[in-house]
Amino acid sequence: MRYEVDFLVVGSGIAGLSFALKVAPYGKVCVLSKGEAREGSTRYAQGGIAAVMYDSDSFDKHIQDTLVAGDGICDREVVEMTIRQAPDRIRELVQYGVGFDRDLQGDRFDLHREGGHSEFRILHHKDNTGEEIERGLLEAARNHPNIEIKERQFAIDIITQHHLGQRVTKHTPGIECYGVYALDCDTNRIDTYLAKVTLLATGGMGNVYTTTTTPVISTGDGVAMVHRARGVLSDLEFMQFHPTSLYNPAEKPAFLITEAMRGAGAILKDRDGKEFMQKYDKRLSLAPRDIVARAIDNEMKTSGREYLYLDARPIGRQQLIEGFPTIYAKCLSVGIDITKDMIPIRPAAHYQCGGIKVDCNGLSSIRHLYAAGECSCTGLHGGNRLASNSLLEAVVYAHNAAMAAIEEVKVLGFNARVPDWNAEGMVLNEEMILITQTKRELQEIMWNYVGIVRSDLRLQRAFDRLNLIFRETEDLYNRSVLTEPLSELRNLIACSYLIIKMARARKENVGLHYSLDHLR
Ligand code: FAD
Ligand code: SIN
16 A cells, blocks of 8 residues: 655654644644554653753753763753753643643642752653653544554655665765655555655664563664664664663563652662662762663672662652552562562663764754654763653654654655565565574673673674674565564664674763773
């Protein structure tokens, strides 16, 4: 099938839906989602969204906290622009129907604090903020007559001059995007979506690693598509590991224990119940995430333990049950009463700071192709994202991209010369088990050699092993018809390759990139 839409949005998380709602009055919008529309990192977000809402805080302080967490390599202009826009974007979320908790009087937002923040400035909805945001935005988008949301449509590749038979390299000037090819997961048909403007909002790539807080859909599809289309990517060495995921080895994704708990008084402890963060940073359990994750990693490695503890008991029983109901219920379901027991935790891959390089309007290096949310790299996070700045970045850049796209769409048409996808190939069902095994192998390589602490030797090992997996998978791809698992595997391999390549190129320890072979 061939479709023509003014605005094509790949992804139905906070970034994709915010953009869709903004452009909808100006043309036909189609939102593709590879699974159920609600499934993505957005709905798992717990802590909340950072914004300066009252005079007790200041933009300067939020800017400073972001720059410090980013370890000196944030883009200052981007940081200032994003943080100054935050209150307006929060008010819009509220208008779309998103509910944030308020204080007892009901006239001010109840604000939390998280690691690296010098003030209480995290707007939240109990400990399930993301679920509330996703609910509100989806409801608003579903009610808009110009927005069509199509579930189980897996974008495979963005369409460029390459598909018109031209040779495209990363040096080709003026690469253009004409839309995407997408696999209909119910019919296995590959459809052609022609668009005047396309936004990638495909989320993160946590599944590159064995243990991740991100949902199974987070396989770096957008980044891999732009890589194949020869677009510019950046900062992929900065994979953020969240210090505290619940230690429950069989569970995927790993369940997050929000940093807001540490903001409320929970303390990291070793297996003997002793505090250890004083050895690493004067901000103790509330130091920025990279520092805390490395400290935990070091404590685990030196003690040979698979997990440490978060002691949430100082928060108090009532506040734990009322303020963190999701975590309380989850832990209880696996036999841990957080009002009485310490919570076993370990770090997990959580957030990709790098991604598709965009300008301040969310425009990528490819014409008519925008990116927003976790798949993009704006310069806001530098070497390490400050907690709760991700949802903020997503709404700010969805807004900026929408404003630019609304103007651009007026002068664009569809490219009728785009051919349909060549679906030749065999169905190699017996080989499909290899995909599952290879994915597991890949995740272990990345976890073991390209994790929180790296070295030249570990990166070389990862690269060599990845090479073999890459060749085997390309061979399978060339012989068989395309399926979602195969496409995801190729994307995970591409993302792993890019993470390793960028990690090898960075010869200093900055933010989340930490190598034993490079001092500062
Ligand atoms: P997502 O919400 O991940 O959505 C991605 C969308 O893209 C999905 O709809 C998916 O179906 C679609 N998609 C992907 N690939 C394809 C494809 N090939 N074809 C079609 N569709 C595709 N950040 C904060 O700021 N505050 C928090 O409190 C916070 N807590 C978090 C807690 C957890 C457990 C996790 C995992 C993350 C948390 N983050 C938090 C990070 C934040 O939630 C994410 O960065 C953000 O939600 C990403 O939004 P997004 O719209 O970019 O992508
Ligand atoms: C958390 O709630 O700890 C996650 C916040 C974030 O990832 O920004």
